[in-house]
Amino acid sequence: MGHYFGEIAALLTAVFWMVTSLSFESAGKKVGSLSVNLIRLVLAFTVYCVLNYFRRGMILPFDAGTERWAWLALSGIVGFVFGDLFLFQAYVIIGARISMLIMALAPPIAAFSGWLILGEVLSPMNWFGMFVTLAGISIVILKREKQDADLTKKRKITTNYSFKGILLAxxxxxxxxxGLVLSKKGMGDYDAxxxxxxRVITGMIGFAIIILVTKRYGNVWKAIRHKPAMNRIALGSxxxxxxxxxxxxxxxxxxxxxxxxxxxxxVPVLIIPPAIVLFHEKVNWKEILGAVITVGGVAIFFL
Incomplete structure (x- = not known):
């Protein structure tokens, strides 16, 4: 069990992200994705202050050092500000279930980034697992469509979902x-x-700047007063x-x-049952097959 400590932590992360993605999809459709992003980071920041005070005796991580702060701050900008800015808007456009399916592309991106930044090497089986993961996603989001042009039938590859939403995801x-790779680079053996x-501090500052520049601070105040949305944001945070x-x-x-x-x-497979039960989404056999194949790509990593 101890040998797979990192893998078990990653599995628990998937469960946590399933809950948070559904919570933030619901809140984002009510009060907007920018407001959700800032509020959830402020709530998370408060929780971390309390937790780290009792765990480590300090409200803020003053002992991190300049270099560690720099790498983790960069990770926060890339992962929280840019990554989550796109992802949360994708929740609003194509929903959490499809967004999280496309998010399964994060592994090959992380692996390639790990090779460039950390010098990590993955085996051919690992790369095959990534290919299978990509194939599973393609089954869900792509479709063939017949078109008649000058009485000649042609087949065109299209998508079942908003192209903008797919790009955002x-x-x-x-x-x-x-962001994960930058975090690993900066964290080392430092407290997780x-x-x-x-990372949360950086993300919070980043979204605050975006909201001030775009003059959407009025939407944040409206979101705070929206009790159902705030309940979901608190849960997701x-x-x-x-x-x-x-x-x-x-x-x-x-x-x-x-x-x-x-x-x-x-997450794409974990999220199917609650999406059906809570949001009454209609899931067809091709979407279930694609999600299972995607998870199969993950399982290949253990072979």
Missing amino acids: FGGAVGQGV FAASHI FFGPFLGVSFSLIAIQHTQSGIAASIMSI
Whole structure:
């Protein structure tokens, strides 16, 4: 069991992200994705202050050092600000279930980034697992469509979902994959919860700047007064920026970035039952097959 400590942490991360993605999809459709992003990070920041005070005797991670702060802050900008800015808008456009399926592309992105930044090497079987993961995603989002042009039948590859939403979710995958590697680079053997605290601080400042520049601070105040949305944001903040991010950093401390990101990507299968029960989504056999194949790609990492 101890040998797979990083993998188990990654699996728990997937469960936490399933809860947070559904919570933030619901809240984002009510009050907007920018407001949700800032509020959830402020809530997470507060939780980290309390937790780290009792765990480590300091409200803020003053002991991290300049270099560690720099790498983790960069990770927060890439993963939280840019990655989550795209992902949360994708939640609104194409929903959490399809967004998280596309987010399964984070593993190959993390693996490639790990090779460039950390010099990590993945085996041919690992790369095959990534290919299978990509194939599973393609089955869900792509379709062939017959078209008649000059009485000649042609086949065109199209998508079942908003192309803009797919691109936004892909941007989220890039942010998560690269952000994970930057976190590993900066964290080393440093406390995972304190490292997450630094990322949250950076993300919080980043979104505050965006909201001030775009003059959408009025929407934040409206969101705070929207009780159903705030309940969902609070739930998502506990399972996402707090538990999810912290366990993801624990995972990459104890296993390779690409492997950790791959296990975290099983959210597309975990999310199907609650999406049907809570949101009454209609899921067809092709979507279930694609999600299962995607998870199969993750399982290949253990072979």
